[in-house]
Amino acid sequence: MHIPDGFIDVPTSAAFVGLSAIGVGAALKGARTQLDDKTAPLAGLTAVFIFAVQMLNFPVVAGTSGHLIGAALAAVLVGPWAATLALTVVLLMQAFLFADGGLTALGLSVFNMSIISVWVGYAVFLVIKKILPQNKSSVAIAASIAAAVSVPAAAFGFWIQYVIGATGTFSDSAVFTSMIGIHVLIGIGEAIITGLTVTAVLASRSDLVFGWKNNQKALEIKNV
């Protein structure tokens, strides 16, 4: 969902640079208090892994592909603040090195993927985790469901931007239906990759996983 230059007009793109800057600024502050020497390397590895998996477009329906965004995955692994930063680093690398995602559209893409997708994904994760029994497989399931929702959430972000500042004159409602429809399907792939990855990390280093650690802390506090 890397937006090329030209889809959205310059004023709207500029406004979203501002909004994204506020969001990323807040994430810098949040991540500063939350990350430590132990969790910082996982935030780095999360960015690396997301970059790699974003290269792997999978077929969705005839003639259409999708790839991981990784927003919910990152939020569960390293927390939403660091996730916003990790996704932003990936988007910057892609735009500047690989000509993937327009430079003037960066504010738009960061807003959709680093902010909306991360925070919607994280919110869904927290709700689902609360409902399910408190164990590792619940964390993986909650992460998957969060991932499935986080993709159409990013598509919804694009739709808002399209309604505000599309340079084309095509029907808003047609864009809404198509964007949400296809991204619900891409979200299934996102859910599978996220579930498998969270399961793998929980199996080897559950002590590092943000979405699981908080559980452990809560238990410790209860026991004291």
Next chain:
Amino acid sequence: MSKNRKFYIGGFIVSLFLAGVVSFYASSSPDGLEKVAEDIGFIETAKDHTYADGALADYGVKGIENERASVGVAGVIGVIGTAVVAGVFFKIIARKPEKTKR
């Protein structure tokens, strides 16, 4: 090797493998947004990327003819580049100034 090191080296190697080898097999169909833009028609409003002629544009290395090698090398460069940038960035973020006060 410590458990910690093993985990990070393992994760890095998996990422290298995915970007360097598996990426060749990725679908080349347009992604969701691109497809919607094509179907509805606003794809025509897209402008060429500022760096469309860049050395690594579209995940290929300029000058490498072999497609498998081109995308693979681009992927490896991306993984190493992201590791350096994100590694340094998060290390700086995680630095705790309060501790050095004492």
